[in-house]
Amino acid sequence: MVPTSPRRPGATPSPLGWLTRSSGSWLPPLLGIGGFLLLWQILSITKMIALPAPTSLFTEERTRNLILYPFYDRGGLDKGLFWQTMASLGRVAQGYTLAALVGIAVGITIGLKPTINRAFDPLFQFLRMVAPLAWVPIALVLFQKNQPAAIFVIFITAIWPILINTAEGVRQIPQDYRNVALVLQMSNRRFFTKVLIPSALPYIFTGLRISIGLAWLAIIAAEIVMPGTLGIGFFIWDAYQQNYVGEIVLGVIWIGAIGLVLDRLMAWLQTRISPGQ
């Protein structure tokens, strides 16, 4: 059988024509998401699930107001989604920055010194398996206060991919580059800035990108069990306590969207900064 093209040859380049030609890329996701929302709507209306229907996010007054007024501020914890998100992102920024600094530094050390790596690798492999939620009680005992405890939970969740990828990146520096440094008797500092960092940078960025997603997951876990904190995580928990199911759904959608934006942002940064690619 000869494959035939559904497109007419010599179609004029009109906007409609472009839309038809590129339909292969936008049509499947549109059908997928649309179908999912439709199924959800039907299941809700027929009372087969207890969740409110997607359309209720706009018809219900509480959720509609949250969507329409993300910047409102009535003091205390009664603030718009924008402020809730900013509070969470602020914590993520602090914990993540700390994780990046410590993770890269320790990663380079264990990448360069096999003995130190052998000493600590079992511990690292063990600690990275501990779920963010399990760190929460430990963090609360350690720090006694919500804010530093939340930052610690993010730090300890996000550090492992950065640390492990950085160490691998340093180990993967080609022997040829090390030999060049040896024969030129390059100073340690010069080797570090001119050879080690540029060579390991793609690995470091892979770690940073994995970790930004984990950090965002961790903040939700941390905030949910830290009552009285401003943040998107506690916002959801609070809505659950008061049985505002629509708000829970809205909060979850909001979290997913922010996580997606953070991941895209890191991917973009990676393509901009990674050299020699």
Place this chain on the structure above:
Amino acid sequence: MSAVIQSPVPDLGAPPTEAFLRFENVSKVYPTAKGPYTVLDGIDMAVNQGEFMCVIGHSGCGKSTLLNMVSGFATPSEGQVVLHGNTITRPGPDRMVVFQGYALLPWFTAYENVYLAIDSAKPHLPEREKKEIAREHLAMVGLTEAAEKKILQLSGGMKQRVAIARALAIRPEVLILDEPFGALDAITKEELQEELLTIWNTQKCTVLMITHDIDEALFLADRLVMMTNGPAAKIGEIMEISFPRPRNREEIMEDPLYYDLRNRALDFLYSRFAHDDTE
């Protein structure tokens, strides 16, 4: 002047002065699971200052190991390699290497690669001078135009030119090349051989070069070291190549001596020490 074929006794052509670079009864043994494995056995050789030496032999005969003991990446199990009366123990910029895979840093431009080498090996030179040396050496290999290009944008021949410019820019006493032109096409290879000779003529550093190509060795070298097969490889023969310099490829190929030397090398490699693949 006619060629003198030297049988195992080396160093007949040495000047009256003390040899510049000496291999003194050098052996290299690697420990393996099946017991010690001798790569090189009892190498004695003297290299004069400013001499161009090529090393040829079948794969596995320890050519690279031999040169690594000059660069300092390997140390002899027995004996020593002596440069200027000092035993070589570690790598240093006085014995610069042109690595087999070029070993250029891909995140830098051609110019930055050369400059980094000068800046690392000679940090105390004034910056203006370092920049000038870098530009001058890129010009020598015809890369003035491509100096600001990233390494990944360069062809194989251009990369090899950068590697040679980088190596010579730090003014080494010994230049070590491990099959530098093996991966290049025939035309680029001949161009680079000629460029290498031109630069070597101006700097007169000592060159040690591994090759698989007899014609390349005959065009470039003052002497050709032919190694016996491993394990426990030795120097089989050192052949003097006495064509006058500067050399012209067409002229030396018309010289009947060229074919005498070529046949002698072929005879050594493919009759007397033919490679046994069943090993």
